[in-house]
Amino acid sequence: MYAQQIKTGARRLKSLAEMEPQERAFQEHVDAGSKIEPKDWMPDGYRKTLIRQISQHAHSEIVGQLPEANWISRAPTLERKAILLAKVQDEAGHGLYLYCAAETLGISRDQMLEQLHNGQAKYSSIFNYPTLTWADVGMIGWLVDGAAIMNQVPLQRCSYGPYSRAMVRVCKEESFHQRQGYDSLIKLCRHGTAAQKEMAQDALNRWWWPALMMFGPPDGESVHSAQSMAWKIKQNTNDELRQKFVDQTVPQADYLGLEVPDPDLRWNDARGSYDFGEIDWEEFHRVLGGDGPCNRQRLEDRVRAWEDGAWFRDGLMAHANKKADQKSLGRADAA
Amino acid sequence: MMSEWPLWEIFIRGQHGGSHRHVGSLHAPDAEKAILNARDVYTRRNEGVSIWAVRAGDITASAPGDKGPLFEPSNSKVYRHPTFFDIPDDVGAM
Amino acid sequence: MDAPPHANRTHSNDALFAYTLRLGDNCLVLAQRLSAWVGHAPALEEDIAVANVALDMVGQAQLWLALAADLEGQGRNADDLAYGRDAGAFRNLLLVEQPNGDYAKTLMRQFLFDAWHHPMLVALAASSETRIAEIAAKAAKEAAYHLTRSRDLVVSLGDGTGESHDRMQAALATLWPYTGEMVLADPVDEALAVTGAAPDLATLAAIWSDAVGATLTEATLVRPADGYAQRGGKQGVHSEHLGYMLAEMQFVQRAYPGGTW
Numbered sequence: 001m002y003a004q005q006i007k008t009g010a011r012r013l014k015s016l017a018e019m020e021p022q023e024r025a026f027q028e029h030v031d032a033g034s035k036i037e038p039k040d041w042m043p044d045g046y047r048k049t050l051i052r053q054i055s056q057h058a059h060s061e062i063v064g065q066l067p068e069a070n071w072i073s074r075a076p077t078l079e080r081k082a083i084l085l086a087k088v089q090d091e092a093g094h095g096l097y098l099y100c101a102a103e104t105l106g107i108s109r110d111q112m113l114e115q116l117h118n119g120q121a122k123y124s125s126i127f128n129y130p131t132l133t134w135a136d137v138g139m140i141g142w143l144v145d146g147a148a149i150m151n152q153v154p155l156q157r158c159s160y161g162p163y164s165r166a167m168v169r170v171c172k173e174e175s176f177h178q179r180q181g182y183d184s185l186i187k188l189c190r191h192g193t194a195a196q197k198e199m200a201q202d203a204l205n206r207w208w209w210p211a212l213m214m215f216g217p218p219d220g221e222s223v224h225s226a227q228s229m230a231w232k233i234k235q236n237t238n239d240e241l242r243q244k245f246v247d248q249t250v251p252q253a254d255y256l257g258l259e260v261p262d263p264d265l266r267w268n269d270a271r272g273s274y275d276f277g278e279i280d281w282e283e284f285h286r287v288l289g290g291d292g293p294c295n296r297q298r299l300e301d302r303v304r305a306w307e308d309g310a311w312f313r314d315g316l317m318a319h320a321n322k323k324a325d326q327k328s329l330g331r332a333d334a335a
Numbered sequence: 336m337m338s339e340w341p342l343w344e345i346f347i348r349g350q351h352g353g354s355h356r357h358v359g360s361l362h363a364p365d366a367e368k369a370i371l372n373a374r375d376v377y378t379r380r381n382e383g384v385s386i387w388a389v390r391a392g393d394i395t396a397s398a399p400g401d402k403g404p405l406f407e408p409s410n411s412k413v414y415r416h417p418t419f420f421d422i423p424d425d426v427g428a429m
Numbered sequence: 430m431d432a433p434p435h436a437n438r439t440h441s442n443d444a445l446f447a448y449t450l451r452l453g454d455n456c457l458v459l460a461q462r463l464s465a466w467v468g469h470a471p472a473l474e475e476d477i478a479v480a481n482v483a484l485d486m487v488g489q490a491q492l493w494l495a496l497a498a499d500l501e502g503q504g505r506n507a508d509d510l511a512y513g514r515d516a517g518a519f520r521n522l523l524l525v526e527q528p529n530g531d532y533a534k535t536l537m538r539q540f541l542f543d544a545w546h547h548p549m550l551v552a553l554a555a556s557s558e559t560r561i562a563e564i565a566a567k568a569a570k571e572a573a574y575h576l577t578r579s580r581d582l583v584v585s586l587g588d589g590t591g592e593s594h595d596r597m598q599a600a601l602a603t604l605w606p607y608t609g610e611m612v613l614a615d616p617v618d619e620a621l622a623v624t625g626a627a628p629d630l631a632t633l634a635a636i637w638s639d640a641v642g643a644t645l646t647e648a649t650l651v652r653p654a655d656g657y658a659q660r661g662g663k664q665g666v667h668s669e670h671l672g673y674m675l676a677e678m679q680f681v682q683r684a685y686p687g688g689t690w
Contacts, residue, residue: 062473065467065468065476066468069464069467069468069469072464072465072467073461073464073465073677073678074677074678074680074681075681076512076681076682076685076688076690077508077512077690078457078487078490078491078494078507078508078511079491080690081460081464081487082484082487082488082491085464085467085480085483085484085487086480086484088467088468088480089467089476089477089480089481089484092467092468092473092476092477092480093477095473096473096474096477099473109473134681134690184690187689187690188688188689188690191689192688192689192690193685193687193688193689195685195688196685196688196689199685301468301469304469305468305469305470305471306471308471308531308532309470309471309472309475309532310471311590311592311593311596312471312472312475312532312533312586312593313471313472314589314590314592314593315585315586315589315590315592315593315594316582316585316586316589316593317589318589318590318593319584319585319586319588319589320585322588
């Protein structure tokens with residue numbers, strides 16, 4: 001997902017009986033469905049895991065601006081241009097809400113950006129794929145935002161108050177993102193020319209598998225996943241969400257008249273779900289590890305924006321300091 | 336590089352009256368720009384008609400450890416709630 | 430003109446078409462420039478803010494170009510005008526097509542334009558042409574905010590660090606020759622001013638000059654001397670930059686003719 005493979009620092013799950021009183025009180029609070037707030041006591045692992053998860057989520061929003069921003073200048077109508085601008089702007093907003101939520105845990109935004117820029121922090125693997133045609137923009141809205149929503153809706157109930165509140169805002173704003181993508185694909189596939197439909201099929205061929213990888217590898221016996229679920233900062237397993245996504249998305253592809261690029265995809269009556277083919281996890285790990293088609297380009301873009309913008313941020317801060325000095329001088333004179 | 340832009344807490348009063356409500360935070364070099372940034376970040380969907388920006392560092396918060404002494408004593412003041420009092424039906428609405 | 434005068438169009442419609450095209454093209458070209466910063470701006474808050482300005486400008490372009498298309502009466506719509514014309518048929522000011530450069534240049538271009546655009550729209554809100562007045566009244570509110578923001582940033586960065594000051598001063602020097610065109614009246618401007626459809630540009634020149642002068646002083650920036658004013662955008666003679674911008678902007682429409690988007 002936007003936060004993939006988050007480590008919790010846990011070796012095994014502790015039972016309530018094994019916990020010190022403070023931690024037990026914390027866990028009981030979480031178990032009761034109550035929220036943890038910034039100044040509340042929390043286990044060190046909880047804090048660190050949240051910082052990792054929320055900052056990775058935020059980085060994904062910020063880096064996630066880039067593949068779609070790549071098409072703002074070439075959006076084929078003025079209305080599509082406006083919609084895409086608004087959508088990519090929303091991603092920046094979501095990154096901002098999330099960075100602020102992480103800041104309540106005692107890390108600054110600049111520190112988090114430093115971790116992104118030096119490669120220490122990760123962001124979602126999906127944004128390391130290129131947007132090659134206009135149809136890719138629709139595909140990102142439909143598949144990538146569709147997958148993201150599936151993960152973000154349950155996160156609104158996550159145990160950490162600031163994260164949960166940020167997700168409420170994000171989900172409210174995201175509701176149009178998937179729809180605008182699908183709407184644009186309806187135009188290409190059902191109202192467009194043969195060449196446009198071909199463009200959409202090509203985009204689906206390239207985005208389908210990376211979209212399924214967004215949910216992360218099967219949780220299996222992962223202690224991190226179990227710990228995150230005990231802390232209620234993760235609500236469903238990766239495979240649960242992936243299955244839900246496939247079940248929801250395949251009929252939508254049918255409506256568009258597009259073929260999902262998976263020869264093993266078929267409806268399973270007994271399960272009431274779609275069976276689907278094996279995901280290439282080697283590709284996932286390679287892309288997450290830095291060797292996707294666009295990793296270097298995406299990071300370079302972000303680093304350049306940050307470095308080229310230093311004079312701007314410093315200039316405004318210097319001016320603000322000058323004004324503050326003048327004000328306090330004025331106050332001293334008056335006294 | 337200089338110090339990071341300070342953090343501001345943003346409060347917005349919506350279209351239909353009511354009080355200012357905390358909507359989130361942002362970074363800005365000074366108060367004026369905090370207001371402008373808040374307009375761009377937090378009112379993209381026509382959410383507000385008035386913005387307050389407060390330096391995050393200027394907010395004094397109650398300590399979570401004081402939750403008991405601060406808030407629990409009011410639990411027992413049941414007579415502050417209208418349902419505490421039985422008014423005979425004959426009296427009518429009150 | 431990009432199209433020969435049509436037999437059943439009045440002269441005044443020609444002038445109105447040309448005029449609304451200018452207003453729309455300014456917005457469209459500037460929106461296209463600004464949107465290149467989305468995802469690349471110097472701070473997250475600024476990224477969101479610049480996208481807002483770009484969005485306002487796309488919206489205004491849609492309104493003006495729809496009106497222009499209607500006045501033209503050739504069955505074209507706003508998108509046809511945006512995506513179907515070559516550079517020579519664009520009527521925007523040279524200022525707005527100037528490349529983004531560093532963020533200082535982008536901001537300075539924005540301020541120099543806003544300081545003209547806002548009073549222009551306020552004046553147009555009182556236009557004798559109702560449809561122009563309606564669009565201008567809506568756009569003027571957006572432009573007022575753009576000006577507040579760009580003015581504030583020019584002052585802060587001019588009076589910020591040595592580097593921010595130098596960058597703003599350099600941007601000002603580069604852009605100054607393109608500011609004169611905004612207030613240089615040609616026959617189209619004059620024809621509309623006579624009927625009260627558009628403001629007298631001489632009046633606007635004074636407003637612009639005062640506002641810019643005061644801001645530059647506050648920003649501790651030196652106002653460049655007025656030399657020759659580069660011109661031609663309003664008549665369709667552009668810089669080399671516009672062709673590349675349109676090649677990119679119009680690429681999808683041209684590669685997939687007859688598509689539905």
